[in-house]
Amino acid sequence: RTLRDADAAYLMYPSDIGSPAAAEDIGALAREAVGLGVRRLVLLSARGEDQALPAEEALKSSGADWTIVRAAWFSQNFSEGPLVEGMVHGELVFPAGEVEEPFVDVRDIADVVVAVLTAGDRHVGRTLELTGPRLLSWHAAVAEISEATGSTIMYTPVPVPAYGEALTGFGVPPEEVDLLTEVFEALMDGRNAHVTDDVRAVLGREPRDFGDFAREAAAAGVWKA
16 A cells, blocks of 8 residues: 555665565565556665675566665764664774775665656666765774764774674574674775775765764764663
8 A cells, every 4th residue: 555656665674674584575575666656666676685685686677767875884873773882882892894885874765766756767777886975994993983982982993703603693584684694794894995086876876884974873872871
């Protein structure tokens, strides 16, 4: 009923787009949408994540006028979700080594998706890769957050298997741990260490900077104990 009489829809997979179940679920929903008359579908995917490709292919084969939005690591992953607790206590433990990432603000993703959904056929059949304006290592990103908060927050890199063991200890289901460790092993190899121009190309403006995100979140008290 939600999709009936809609012209376009935005699809995202709530756990991880690389989940083994994602392709079947995305494909089924996309075909159902097309059957209800929804012509244009936009899928949020993950930049550089090979495990996401089956879900992307399921969308492409659905018969919809499709657009895929592959996003870099969200800036807001530092201010929402499981990473926040450690940072509140002064340390981020994560298996990213010193690889650089062009962190993207989720507000830019939202703006791009709205633009794509309302732009007619301009972006049909395109795969967009959304990044922030500059590369930062996790160490540098945490340092900017630390400066914004006026407190000391450390970044401690750990091997992926050790991080997986920690997730298991926190009660994360084994199948989710297996997926996350597989994804992290791949994504932290430097494959995403370059910026793209797609945010500016779609919106006509530069993407939001990580430093601005850090200062706004710090002012909101996100990392206060």
